[in-house]
Amino acid sequence: MDDVRWLSAEEQEIWRAYLSATVAFSAHIDRQMRQDSGMPMAYYEILVRLSEAPHRRLRMSELADVSLSSRSRLSHAVAALERNGWVERRPADGDRRGWVCALTEDGYAALAAAAPGHVTTVREHIFDVLTPEQLQSLRDIGEAISAGLRTECAAARAEDEAGADACDS
Amino acid sequence: MDDVRWLSAEEQEIWRAYLSATVAFSAHIDRQMRQDSGMPMAYYEILVRLSEAPHRRLRMSELADVSLSSRSRLSHAVAALERNGWVERRPADGDRRGWVCALTEDGYAALAAAAPGHVTTVREHIFDVLTPEQLQSLRDIGEAISAGLRTECAAARAEDEAGADACDS
DNA sequence: TAACGGTGGTTGAACTCTCAACACCAGCGG
DNA sequence: CCGCTGGTGTTGAGAGTTCAACCACCGTTA
Numbered sequence A, B: 001m002d003d004v005r006w007l008s009a010e011e012q013e014i015w016r017a018y019l020s021a022t023v024a025f026s027a028h029i030d031r032q033m034r035q036d037s038g039m040p041m042a043y044y045e046i047l048v049r050l051s052e053a054p055h056r057r058l059r060m061s062e063l064a065d066v067s068l069s070s071r072s073r074l075s076h077a078v079a080a081l082e083r084n085g086w087v088e089r090r091p092a093d094g095d096r097r098g099w100v101c102a103l104t105e106d107g108y109a110a111l112a113a114a115a116p117g118h119v120t121t122v123r124e125h126i127f128d129v130l131t132p133e134q135l136q137s138l139r140d141i142g143e144a145i146s147a148g149l150r151t152e153c154a155a156a157r158a159e160d161e162a163g164a165d166a167c168d169s
Numbered sequence C: 001t002a003a004c005g006g007t008g009g010t011t012g013a014a015c016t017c018t019c020a021a022c023a024c025c026a027g028c029g030g
Numbered sequence D: 001c002c003g004c005t006g007g008t009g010t011t012g013a014g015a016g017t018t019c020a021a022c023c024a025c026c027g028t029t030a
Helices: A009-037 A041-052 A060-066 A071-083 A105-127 A132-159 B009-037 B041-052 B060-066 B071-083 B105-127 B132-159
Strands: A057-059 A087-091 A099-103 B057-059 B087-091 B099-103
Touching (some): A009 B105, A009 B132, A041 A057, A041 A087, A057 A060, A105 B009, A132 B009, A132 B105, B009 B105, B041 B099, B099 B105
Antiparallel strands (some): B087 B099
8 A cells, every 4th residue: 555656746736726726716615605696615505406396396315416415414404504594394105214305486496596696607718718628628537537536436336235335425 | 786697507517527527526526635644635635735845844824825825714623733832832033923834744744644545536536537638638627616716816917806715715 | 094894703593413312112932 | 014224304502714904114206
């Protein structure tokens, strides 16, 4: 385990460029969302995914998967959103363990109010500063990284029969 | 302000690819750092920047800038790192307002212990899954996004004489 | 020297996230 | 019918972040 493949000087520059941009931009977009709409980006993502689901409702576990959050985080987040009157929790029919989370009219209105500012921020800082070629490359890069994370989870699950494989988001 | 330039279907796919990858990867690398070294990525970044500074020490404000964190966050973080014995705070000479933060030997040892696992994770999920062309593109993309964020700050400062321009990281 | 706006840094409260239990139920095998 | 394993979702405590004051000090100006 001592033969670490350290980063070359050029690799370090690439890694720093990636890290700086993603950290700074995610901070920027999160701050924009909090200031203009009073919720963090993670909550906005939950509302978006709900709004795109059939009947604007989703099982908690599915909602956790698509909104890129852990189950525990989703539980806390939905509790907060419910206090705002933006979502409702109802028992799932057919499985007395499960719950479905449904977007309310107020929640949809809050989402509609938040969307313009969010989209404008994304356009200004991503689509307006990158060339079409860079955007295509960005898609490929994102998919490659996501695929790499998924295959690591699969590999960990396969070779690790002792459970607890730490691969939830 | 009603003419929002919404995202096309293809733009939405690109944005989703970017968002999924960055959120999932940052969660992954943060979890790796917490499990293996007991500190979040933000703290590791602080130690790294300190270790690269002359005499392994830096003014608080400079440290905040290079480690991509707000002043408040850095204050709390350095307080925690100081409790671990990994950094020390000393008054800055020449300016009785300021403080310099210095990496201790224990802090350097903690950084050296954390680095291999961190670098391995970065290599496996970035450099091993992307082509040389994609890596070059990733650097350009990161620099373009960072530049866009900086120019927005400059523009906001220029046209906004009422102060409070919200451009700290 | 006294006032004053600007900078450096801290603090505390509220909020969000993570982690490790925990409760509950489904499905299956004895 | 009971136990057992696994999946669903929640809870509470602790850690980390944000935001809005706040204090102390600098440099400038009157």
